[in-house]
Amino acid sequence: MALAQNDRDAIAAAVDRAFDDQVEATRRLVEIPSTRGAEWPAQDFMAGQLRSRGYVMDDWSIVMEDLQGLPDVGVITHDFSRARTVVGTLQPAQEEGRSLILQGHCDVVPTGPLRMWTTPPFQPEIKDGWLHGRGAADMKSGTMAALYAVDAIRNAGYRLKGRLHFQSVIEEESTGVGALSALQRGYRADCALLPEPSGQTFSDVCLGVIWFRIKVSGEPTHVARAGEGFNAIKAAAEMIRAPEGLEREWNRRAADHPIYGAVTHPLNFNPGIIHGGDWASSVPAWCDLDCRIGLLPEWRVEDCQREIVDCINKAAAEIPFLANNPPEVEWSGYLSHGYVMRDRPEVRATMEDAHKAVTGQPMGRRLATALNDARFYDRYFDIPAFCYGPVGERIHGFNERVNLASLRETTKAIAFFVAQWCGIEPDSAKA
Numbered sequence: 001m002a003l004a005q006n007d008r009d010a011i012a013a014a015v016d017r018a019f020d021d022q023v024e025a026t027r028r029l030v031e032i033p034s035t036r037g038a039e040w041p042a043q044d045f046m047a048g049q050l051r052s053r054g055y056v057m058d059d060w061s062i063v064m065e066d067l068q069g070l071p072d073v074g075v076i077t078h079d080f081s082r083a084r085t086v087v088g089t090l091q092p093a094q095e096e097g098r099s100l101i102l103q104g105h106c107d108v109v110p111t112g113p114l115r116m117w118t119t120p121p122f123q124p125e126i127k128d129g130w131l132h133g134r135g136a137a138d139m140k141s142g143t144m145a146a147l148y149a150v151d152a153i154r155n156a157g158y159r160l161k162g163r164l165h166f167q168s169v170i171e172e173e174s175t176g177v178g179a180l181s182a183l184q185r186g187y188r189a190d191c192a193l194l195p196e197p198s199g200q201t202f203s204d205v206c207l208g209v210i211w212f213r214i215k216v217s218g219e220p221t222h223v224a225r226a227g228e229g230f231n232a233i234k235a236a237a238e239m240i241r242a243p244e245g246l247e248r249e250w251n252r253r254a255a256d257h258p259i260y261g262a263v264t265h266p267l268n269f270n271p272g273i274i275h276g277g278d279w280a281s282s283v284p285a286w287c288d289l290d291c292r293i294g295l296l297p298e299w300r301v302e303d304c305q306r307e308i309v310d311c312i313n314k315a316a317a318e319i320p321f322l323a324n325n326p327p328e329v330e331w332s333g334y335l336s337h338g339y340v341m342r343d344r345p346e347v348r349a350t351m352e353d354a355h356k357a358v359t360g361q362p363m364g365r366r367l368a369t370a371l372n373d374a375r376f377y378d379r380y381f382d383i384p385a386f387c388y389g390p391v392g393e394r395i396h397g398f399n400e401r402v403n404l405a406s407l408r409e410t411t412k413a414i415a416f417f418v419a420q421w422c423g424i425e426p427d428s429a430k431a
């Protein structure tokens with residue numbers, strides 16, 4: 001049964017009443033520079049938010065050994081000793097409604113050169129109806145929207161009839177092991193909503209992604225006798241060309257895909273980091289290229305890994321020094337399949353109702369050309385999972401920002417979804 005109009009009105013009014021507070025809390029979360037390996041203060045913040053609202057808390061360190069054997073575990077090579085997952089649960093006395101996972105990630109990508117930002121990335125500012133800052137869109141505003149959406153239901157005098165897990169995870173931007181750790185811990189529900197910045201569209205598919213590092217070696221000499229050496233940095237520049245060929249070939253194959261055939265160039269290769277050499281007057285003996293490439297949801301990661309290695313080897317074979325000293329390919333993060341949401345029309349219908357009730361518009365669909373954590377829930381754990389979140393801009397770029405009008409609408413839409421999905425009843429304790 002759909003939500004009654006007076007229930008919706010009461011919940012929407014509760015969102016409006018708390019919205020200034022929500023924006024301020026979002027601003028404080030964006031202030032925390034929770035880049036990879038430094039997420040723990042943001043996790044402290046989220047744990048505090050959940051605890052103060054009376055959620056039953058679970059807050060644990062992620063131990064990589066515990067995750068081995070789970071699907072698509074990525075590769076972690078940095079200090080992981082402070083890695084945590086934070087989950088708050090609202091458990092009804094009698095579970096009569098459907099259960100739900102709301103999940104946000106608090107890790108953010110690096111800022112790049114600070115001089116390119118108009119406002120410093122971790123000093124969030126509101127200008128012209130947008131909140132600016134690294135992570136403002138991806139995805140701290142969405143996480144807080146989900147938190148305040150549940151608040152609005154409770155502040156309007158209702159309680160949920162289904163169990164709700166609110167999960168704050170890390171590593172969404174590099175391996176996905178934060179989401180996996182929650183699954184390994186045993187968290188399950190009838191549906192999972194991830195408020196990533198989908199532009200108020202329903203995002204129910206994503207690509208797979210592989211991170212790999214091409215390690216090119218050279219022959220060091222004094223640059224005065226450069227002809228006797230072999231320059232690993234120049235060779236690395238050649239090696240970038242090889243995956244570009246693979247990218248072209250993979251996009252040719254993607255043209256016939258029933259979903260991604262509609263997207264121009266869905267599979268992107270990116271050489272993202274380059275490190276190499278030791279001295280300006282020495283011919284460099286080494287160069288490492290950190291790369292990312294996308295794959296269609298149905299492609300097997302193992303097959304794609306083989307194609308990547310083959311393409312590097314083939315290119316190296318044409319350069320005599322590299323033919324004898326072939327570059328190594330290391331896996332350096334994501335090793336992940338994509339997903340297409342399993343057919344659960346009631347999930348989409350419930351989100352569409354909620355979206356329409358707020359915006360008066362039909363809900364669009366986003367075909368993500370990156371990946372997100374929804375894949376684990378849906379693909380491997382039989383939990384239909386999707387993203388729905390606010391309008392963001394310049395995600396992973398300079399002057400990232402989220403639109404506050406869309407954030408307010410998104411908060412209402414998520415609140416309506418949660419209320420409809422889990423079911424609500426008057427909270428007699430608050431009456």
Ligand SMILES: [Zn+2]
Nearest residue numbers: 138139172196
């Ligand atoms: Zn994100």
